[in-house]
Amino acid sequence: MSATSYGPSYVRALAPYIAGKPIAEVAREFGLDEARIVKLASNENPLGMPPSAQAALQRAVSDLGRYPDANGFDLKSALAARYGVSEDWITLGNGSNDILEMAAHAFVERDQSIVFAQYSFAVYALATQGVGARAIVVPAKRYGHDLDAMLAAIEPDTRLVFVANPNNPTGTFIPGEQIEAFLKQVPQHVVVVLDEAYTEYLAADQRYDSIEWTRRYPNLMVSRTFSKAYGLAGLRVGFAIAQPPLTDLVNRLRQPFNVNSLAQTAAVAALADIEFLTRSAELNTAGYKALTAAFDALGLEYVPSHGNFVLVRVGDEDGAGARVNLGLLKEGVIVRPVGNYGLPQWLRVTIGLPAENEVFVAALRRVLGRA
Ligand SMILES: *Cc1c(COP(=O)(O)O)cnc(C)c1O
DSSP states (O other): OOOOOOSOHHHHTOOOOOOOOOHHHHHHHHTOOGGGOEEOSSOOOTTOSOHHHHHHHHHHGGGTTSOOOTTOHHHHHHHHHHHTOOGGGEEEESSHHHHHHHHHHHHOOTTOEEEEETTSOHHHHHHHHHTTOEEEEEOOBTTBOOHHHHHHHOOTTEEEEEEESSOTTTOOOOOHHHHHHHHHHSOTTSEEEEEOTTGGGSOGGGOOOHHHHHHHOTTEEEEEESSSTTSOGGGOOEEEEOOHHHHHHHHHHSOTTOSOHHHHHHHHHHHHOHHHHHHHHHHHHHHHHHHHHHHHHHTOOEEOOSSSEEEEEOOSSTTHHHHHHHHHHHTTEEOEEOGGGTOTTEEEEEOOOHHHHHHHHHHHHHHTTOO
């Protein structure tokens, strides 16, 4: 009997995305009490969903018998007002992951190429392979994007470049001037998706106006999410801003009801909740100081981070990340091993509440035999 293989070879060759382990699964696997498990694995906001969004959800629940607004009128209006663009510049996504996938489908044909950086967000490779395109992976410079090398790597068949700023899982940041210098040189027929999932965590002196750039660069699409600082990861909502020709193309591929009603309602409330964002960013800054001080005390190398997570090197041998990760799981602490990113000596830890950070550091000390 010969084995039948279904689907295109590039789909069969896909390695599925590895998500952070759910709390319930770790509790079952290691015989632990769910309530005592600390999850710092998926860069979620440790404050959870903003109360303003929770209240909006309560009001919206009674209307769930109806389809969502396919055009996301209220959310697009709120985003348009916030960013000073008109609604036909905005695409809503089922998380910004959806935006990244749609961009690959909308802008790239099979066997054309997509450029992105080594150690950049795993979804870029998945989206590339999912359309049967060729990935041009550009070696990182000190764990971050090397924009000069990325520019030089663009080939005649390249149609899309993914740039994450700050990047996940490394937390590296590219100053605005450098990104703009890059945009000036990218050929017009190549779309640049600037993925700013963590932009709300940037310090005031690091901020730059990428929305303004979308007016000047017709090939730029800026992608943002409500999953991280806005605290709505479970609802799945993100958005992109770009000029109408790009937006229109993506919109043709978009599933009509890709963002559900609860997500739209909660996002409108969260967008208006500046106080929650400020509190989240402050908590993150304090947590970053606490975690990196602990790493310094332990003599562990880490990559300076501009997001809500830190990449830390937990040992010298190739299995160090997996070994320490297993030790932490047994202690009831879930972080993210990054061997699949080619970083087998490192772990990525999300910055949590002060008490969660302390539990993590204490567990790390025990696992490293440094308690
Ligand atoms: C988390 C993340 C996203 C997407 O998250 P969604 O929940 O799909 O919005 C996109 N890009 C980067 C770099 C991320 O870390």
